[in-house]
Amino acid sequence: MMDFTFTEEQEMLRDAARSFAETEIAPYAQEWDKNCAYPEEMIKKLGEQGFMGILIPEEYSGAGCGYMEFAIILEELARHDGGLALAVEAHNGLACQHILIGGNEEQKKKYLPALAAGDQIGAWCLTEPNSGSDAIAMETTATRDGDDWILNGSKQFITNGHRAQTYVVMTVTDPEASPRGITAFVVERDTPGLSTGKKEEKMGMRSSDTVVVSLDNVRVPDAQRLNDVNKGFDDVKKVLEHGRVMISALCQGLTRGALEVAAQYAQERVAFGKPIARFQSIQNKLADLAVGYEAGNLLLYRSASMLDQGTCSIKQAAMCKLFISENTTKSCLEAIQVLGGYGYLAEYNVERFLRDAKLCEIGEGTSEVMRILIAKHIDPANPAAS
Ligand SMILES: Cc1cc2nc3c(=O)[nH]c(=O)nc-3n(C[C@H](O)[C@H](O)[C@H](O)COP(=O)(O)OP(=O)(O)OC[C@H]3O[C@@H](n4cnc5c(N)ncnc54)[C@H](O)[C@@H]3O)c2cc1C
Incomplete structure (x- = not known):
């Protein structure tokens, strides 16, 4: 149980991630830090390696790996660029993982394959201008309107928010519920009313993008709600x-x-x-x-x-x-x-x-x-x- 010796497959994965990071990241990391961006094609390259669908089961076109493998890959990427590793972590560990945990079969089939392939990158939107550590104090709302929900509010510090096609957004659906009725939705980039702010100037993790994500009367169908209402x-x-x-x-x-x-x-x-x-x-x-x-x-x-x-x-x-x-x-x-x-x-x-x-x-x-x-x-x- 306490033997952390890597299996042969894990050794191979580490070697592959290390070699990818040494050739595709290390030579450019200083430039990406200076320019505050990694090139768009990196997302596809990471997808080809299986690094954009690490935890996603093979049935949804992912690599079907566990957390140990996720840790091995992230360490190798971060060894040369923390910013790119943060983008990969937020995509796999936050956005994709939330869909895996809270999504139904239909939602997983709809969203996960493109995310795993690196055709898209995901963003996870919890933090707001007035709620960080105290996440439950969030103010973004989702109000029922027939078969749809109308989302209004603003999310702050969102990693991958600038490039993302798929956002997982936390909202309040019942402020009276205990501990506050929070519900999560998948929101697609081109949904009217969703907009992103300018890329924040940051101390570090500069190759990753961090933005405000604004939701102004964003209409999403109930089919994009993750898990039960108020269970987010x-x-x-x-x-x-x-x-x-x-x-x-x-x-x-x-x-x-x-x-x-x-x-x-x-x-x-x-x-x-x-x-x-x-x-x-x-x-x-x-x-x-x-x-x-x-x-x-x-x-x-x-x-x-x-x-x-x-x-x-x-x-x-x-x-x-x-x-x-x-x-x-x-x-x-x-x-x-x-x-x-x-x-x-x-x-x-x-x-x-x-x-x-x-x-x-x-x-x-x-x-x-x-x-x-x-x-x-x-x-x-x-x-x-x-
Ligand atoms: C580069 C970057 C990327 C990020 N990416 C994402 C993302 O992808 N998605 C997302 O949702 N969020 C993201 N965040 C937000 C991040 O998770 C929050 O910044 C963090 O949770 C802290 O919240 P806050 O900044 O509002 O600080 P606050 O909660 O306002 O805290 C300010 C200070 O008060 C302290 N404090 C607060 N409450 C207590 C308490 N009860 N007891 C003692 N001390 C306390 C804190 O520890 C801190 O020192 C990102 C932030 C950054 C900077």
């Missing part, structure tokens, strides 16, 4: 729980990147007549980076395998995200220090890894919220239980 928040919680483990895999890619760059640089850089790797202060930093990465892997693989077995708790997912995301930011800072002035330059990528890493302490639940969730789920009779 149950699915949101599941999506976020799984997403938190997957964003941790993205972090591990950044941590590994920071470690690899720092370790190599420390061998090559000479000061006071010897490689800086021979100074104990630098060795301490490299040791901490290696330990943090390894500890992160254990948490990540345990949580991913628990997700695959259906036993991952809210607390486990939160512990995984909290530890790994904070360790990633710390690791990137330390890697910059190992490189000295060069660490501060774009050329060595570690400053970009740091900018990308910081988002992971915020998105899909902040560190403060993770601590609240963990503390809330500590059983005084068995506090060490996961």
